[in-house]
Amino acid sequence: xxxxxxxxxxxxxxxxxxxxxxxxxxxxxxxxxxxxxxxxxxxxxxxxxxxxxxxxxxxxxxxxxxxxxxxxxxxxxxxxxxxxxxxxxxxxxxxxxxxxxxxxxxxxxxxxxxxxxxxxxxxxxxxxxxxxxxxxxxxxxxxxxxxxxxxxxxxxxxxxxxxxxxxxxxxxxxxxxxxxxxxxxxxxxxxxxxxxxxxxxxxxxxxxxxxxxxxxxxxxxxxxxxxxxxxxxxxxxxxxxxxxxxxxxxxxxxxxxxxxxxxxxxxxxxxxxxxxxxxxxxxxxxxxxxxxxxxxxxxxxxxxxxxxxxxxxxxxxxxxxxxxxxxxxxxxxxxxxxxxxxxxxxxxxxxxxxxxxxxxxxxxxxxxxxxxxxxxxxxxxxxxxxxxxxxxxxxxxxxxxxxxxxxxxxxxxxx
RNA sequence: GAUGGAGUGGCUGAGUGGUUGAAAGCGCUGGUUUCGAAAACCAGUAGUUGUGUUAAACGGCUCGUGGGUUCAAAUCCCACCUCCAUCGCCA
Numbered sequence: 001x002x003x004x005x006x007x008x009x010x011x012x013x014x015x016x017x018x019x020x021x022x023x024x025x026x027x028x029x030x031x032x033x034x035x036x037x038x039x040x041x042x043x044x045x046x047x048x049x050x051x052x053x054x055x056x057x058x059x060x061x062x063x064x065x066x067x068x069x070x071x072x073x074x075x076x077x078x079x080x081x082x083x084x085x086x087x088x089x090x091x092x093x094x095x096x097x098x099x100x101x102x103x104x105x106x107x108x109x110x111x112x113x114x115x116x117x118x119x120x121x122x123x124x125x126x127x128x129x130x131x132x133x134x135x136x137x138x139x140x141x142x143x144x145x146x147x148x149x150x151x152x153x154x155x156x157x158x159x160x161x162x163x164x165x166x167x168x169x170x171x172x173x174x175x176x177x178x179x180x181x182x183x184x185x186x187x188x189x190x191x192x193x194x195x196x197x198x199x200x201x202x203x204x205x206x207x208x209x210x211x212x213x214x215x216x217x218x219x220x221x222x223x224x225x226x227x228x229x230x231x232x233x234x235x236x237x238x239x240x241x242x243x244x245x246x247x248x249x250x251x252x253x254x255x256x257x258x259x260x261x262x263x264x265x266x267x268x269x270x271x272x273x274x275x276x277x278x279x280x281x282x283x284x285x286x287x288x289x290x291x292x293x294x295x296x297x298x299x300x301x302x303x304x305x306x307x308x309x310x311x312x313x314x315x316x317x318x319x320x321x322x323x324x325x326x327x328x329x330x331x332x333x334x335x336x337x338x339x340x341x342x343x344x345x346x347x348x349x350x351x352x353x354x355x356x357x358x359x360x361x362x363x364x365x366x367x368x369x370x371x372x373x374x375x376x377x378x379x380x381x382x383x384x385x386x387x388x389x390x391x392x393x394x395x396x397x398x399x400x401x402x403x404x405x406x407x408x409x410x411x412x413x414x415x
Numbered sequence: 416g417a418u419g420g421a422g423u424g425g426c427u428g429a430g431u432g433g434u435u436g437a438a439a440g441c442g443c444u445g446g447u448u449u450c451g452a453a454a455a456c457c458a459g460u461a462g463u464u465g466u467g468u469u470a471a472a473c474g475g476c477u478c479g480u481g482g483g484u485u486c487a488a489a490u491c492c493c494a495c496c497u498c499c500a501u502c503g504c505c506a
Contacts, residue, residue, distance in 0.1 A: 044466070047466095050474085054487090056486075073486070
């Protein structure tokens with residue numbers, strides 16, 4: 001949610017920023033300002049009448065005043081109906097606007113994304129390399145068939161060393177964040193409609209979420225949904241900022257529609273595990289925090305020795321709430337491409353405004369915090385990347401050094 | 416799931432229709448006193464929003480949330496949420 005006051009003050013700048021990500025025909029700030037003018041007009045009128053009524057309600061009024069106040073009450077109700085209608089319309093129009101983007105974010109869609117960093121090289125596989133689905137199945141790490149029997153397509157079960165590898169990854173991530181003094185949260189996995197709305201996933205992603213309709217709850221698609229709500233309607237202690245969290249949750253996504261053949265296996269499933277980093281900062285500190293989160297996410301992938309690129313997204317490819325996003329994409333040889341393993345984003349005050357999360361600044365004014373999030377990391381693409389990038393000619397997979405201590409010092413999968 | 420109780424300012428806690436945005440205490444801030452401190456005493460101390468130059472001043476709204484009754488609601492009515500207690504159920 002953008003600040004109507006800022007729209008009023010910096011209309012030109014905001015317009016210019018928004019046009020980087022949406023079409024001119026979808027943008028009408030003048031209409032929004034006009035609605036706000038109208039809102040104020042009604043508000044003033046209503047408040048004046050209310051003041052009049054309050055004055056005569058201080059003491060017991062006589063019969064004549066009661067009659068007059070009754071008429072006044074009806075007038076107030078009538079005006080209020082108009083006021084509420086305008087307020088709703090304004091709210092809806094404001095909610096439909098995406099966030100502004102940072103200056104350095106370029107206009108346009110995916111085609112304008114820019115690689116800003118490349119780590120390591122593509123591994124040289126001087127033999128007939130297998131894809132991760134075959135590797136996982138041949139090595140007995142993942143059971144796709146029985147998972148489908150139990151739960152249908154789009155699910156898998158980790159078994160044996162596969163489960164240990166998954167567990168090792170999560171431990172490796174969690175330990176890293178713990179050592180950086182982030183606070184660990186294991187949130188509930190089901191959330192209310194209100195929370196999904198606050199996190200910005202409703203109404204847009206309604207069909208991408210799993211619903212426990214009887215209880216009016218939905219399964220979280222990312223713990224970002226929970227973390228964004230964690231301090232909803234709170235006044236944070238200024239001294240406590242920045243608040244740094246990492247949360248583990250299983251994530252559930254309907255991913256309705258069929259997958260492309262290349263997205264077989266665990267590249268895109270209904271359920272996966274992810275640790276998410278999240279920060280609540282003072283406005284002045286959010287870009288420093290952004291760099292920190294990016295560094296942490298990159299360190300995690302680098303610690304596993306995986307070849308990846310960091311990509312700065314163009315305005316149209318960032319999700320609506322985000323002012324800037326950098327994706328970390330890991331190399332999946334069998335796909336001859338890179339797949340996202342982390343998305344590092346700064347929402348500025350866009351989410352905080354929706355969630356009403358504020359702090360009292362040194363000047364005594366209440367201000368909205370800035371929120372940032374970054375995966376740190378999701379396992380479901382790291383796992384395949386490890387299998388494929390670390391596969392050996394004999395069909396085994398070398399386990400990245402950093403994970404071995406979580407797997408009984410095992411060196412190879414399949415040996 | 417059932418029954419009962421509760422939800423008031425930073426905290427504790429009064430308040431069942433009319434100058435109550437809210438007693439009192441605690442806490443906090445300033446002052447008096449003191450070499451300094453404590454104690455005591457005095458004064459101040461909710462949020463949000465609107466008009467206004469982010470002044471002064473004035474106004475609206477806010478006693479869990481949302482509706483309703485009334486000229487007037489913290490106070491009466493309805494629904495919901497959360498917490499506590501007891502009972503029931505329980506992978």
